[in-house]
Amino acid sequence: MIEISLLGSTKVEVDGVLIPESSLGGRLRQVLEILALNAGKSVPKEVLADYIWEGSPPATYVGTLESYVCVLRKRLGLVGGRRSALSTRDRGYVLEGDDVRVDLDLFRALSCPATSGTERVHRALEALDVVRGPLLASEPYAAWAAAAREIFDRELAETLAPVAGLANQLGEHDAARRLARHVIERETYCEAGWQHLIRAHWLSGERGEALRTYSALREVLLDGLGEEPSAGSQELYLQILRCQDDNRRVAQSQELDLLLRLLRQALESVPGVRVPSQDAKLATTAVRVLAQTA
Numbered sequence: 384m385i386e387i388s389l390l391g392s393t394k395v396e397v398d399g400v401l402i403p404e405s406s407l408g409g410r411l412r413q414v415l416e417i418l419a420l421n422a423g424k425s426v427p428k429e430v431l432a433d434y435i436w437e438g439s440p441p442a443t444y445v446g447t448l449e450s451y452v453c454v455l456r457k458r459l460g461l462v463g464g465r466r467s468a469l470s471t472r473d474r475g476y477v478l479e480g481d482d483v484r485v486d487l488d489l490f491r492a493l494s495c496p497a498t499s500g501t502e503r504v505h506r507a508l509e510a511l512d513v514v515r516g517p518l519l520a521s522e523p524y525a526a527w528a529a530a531a532r533e534i535f536d537r538e539l540a541e542t543l544a545p546v547a548g549l550a551n552q553l554g555e556h557d558a559a560r561r562l563a564r565h566v567i568e569r570e571t572y573c574e575a576g577w578q579h580l581i582r583a584h585w586l587s588g589e590r591g592e593a594l595r596t597y598s599a600l601r602e603v604l605l606d607g608l609g610e611e612p613s614a615g616s617q618e619l620y621l622q623i624l625r626c627q628d629d630n631r632r633v634a635q636s637q638e639l640d641l642l643l644r645l646l647r648q649a650l651e652s653v654p655g656v657r658v659p660s661q662d663a664k665l666a667t668t669a670v671r672v673l674a675q676t677a
Contacts, residue, residue: 384396384397384398384399384482384484385397385459385468385482385483385484386484386486387415387419387483387484387485387486388486388515389416389419389420389485389486389487389518389519390486390487390490390513390514390515390516390517390518391514391515391516391517391520392515392516392520392521393407393412393415393416393519393520393521393522395407395415395459397459397460398460402458402459406458407458410435410451411451411454411455412521413434413435413522413525414431414435414448414451414452414455414476415455415478416519416521416522416528417431417434417435417527418469418476418477418478419478419485419487420487420519420531421478422478422479422483422485422487422488423477423478423479424477425472425473425475425476425477426475426476426477427473427474427475428444428445428448428474428475428476430475431448431475431476432444432445432448434525434527437525437526448476452469452471452476455469456469468480468482468483486513486515487518487535489510489513490510490513490514493506493507493509493510493513494506494507494510494539494542494543494546496542496545496546500549500553501553501555503546503549504546504549504550504553504555504558504562505558507542507543507546507558507562508558508561508562510543511543511561511562511565514539514565517532518531518532518535518536519531519532536569536570537569537570539565539566539569539570540566540569540570540573540576543562543565543566544562544563544566544573544575544576544579545575546562547559547562547563547566547576547579547580547583548575548579550562550579550583551579551582551583551586554586556583556584556586556587557583557587559579559580559582559583560580560583560584560587562579563576563577563579563580563583564580566579567580571603571607572603572604572607572608574600574604574612574613574615574616577596577597577600577612577616578615578616578619580596581593581596581597581600581616581619581620581623582619584596585623585626590623590626593623594620594623594624597612597616597619597620597623600612600616
């Protein structure tokens with residue numbers, strides 16, 4: 384079994400044994416990464432060469448690529464031929480087979496929206512456990528890797544943002560927070576992710592954190608795009624503020640009821656005092672009693 388991890392620093396295990404980084408360095412590693420990134424698809428030799436030599440491959444690139452693939456097969460314990468997990472096909476190379484697993488493919492399988500409800504949320508959380516770091520972290524400067532990272536980050540945000548919303552609907556606010564945070568880490572300007580995070584804080588009773596998160600969203604958009612949050616984000620913010628005002632009025636009303644109840648009990652304990660039935664007259668009666676006892 385060959386297990387290839389691209390989400391984070393590149394790691395390769397063969398039958399549970401980790402291949403040392405020193406055995407898969409430089410362009411040799413890049414060839415494997417590109418093939419794993421396109422697992423199941425034939426990658427033409429000229430495309431491989433264009434990627435790893437950044438648009439300026441040497442005239443002898445075909446022979447060099449063939450030598451890289453030959454070394455890769457040996458390091459992975461593979462043989463040549465069309466039945467190999469790393470085979471030559473259509474003037475290129477393809478990495479595929481039941482004995483090949485790539486973590487990127489596992490992420491996509493787990494985050495696929497084929498399921499619904501709670502199961503979809505839990506599978507999305509499992510998908511996040513696969514993500515150890517940025518895609519192709521071992522290639523911080525290669526243009527092809529940067530392009531692949533950008534595509535994957537957008538894919539992650541578009542896939543997981545709706546699941547964060549679903550988690551909020553199901554009352555799984557911890558899950559919604561985790562999913563939403565991953566979304567905005569990858570796509571900073573994804574307002575849907577920010578909205579789900581704000582709502583998760585609010586619905587779980589963290590109103591102050593919800594308001595701070597909206598403030599962070601506003602700062603990000605103003606600094607990065609020179610724009611205010613969308614009407615939807617602003618309405619969510621106003622809903623939280625209105626809810627706070629309603630809660631404050633309820634608390635004040637409950638406190639007043641308690642004070643009136645205590646005042647009534649105090650007046651009832653004073654001999655000869657006729658306690659009015661209406662709460663509005665309690666204060667007047669209390670003032671008169673106090674004046675008489677002064």
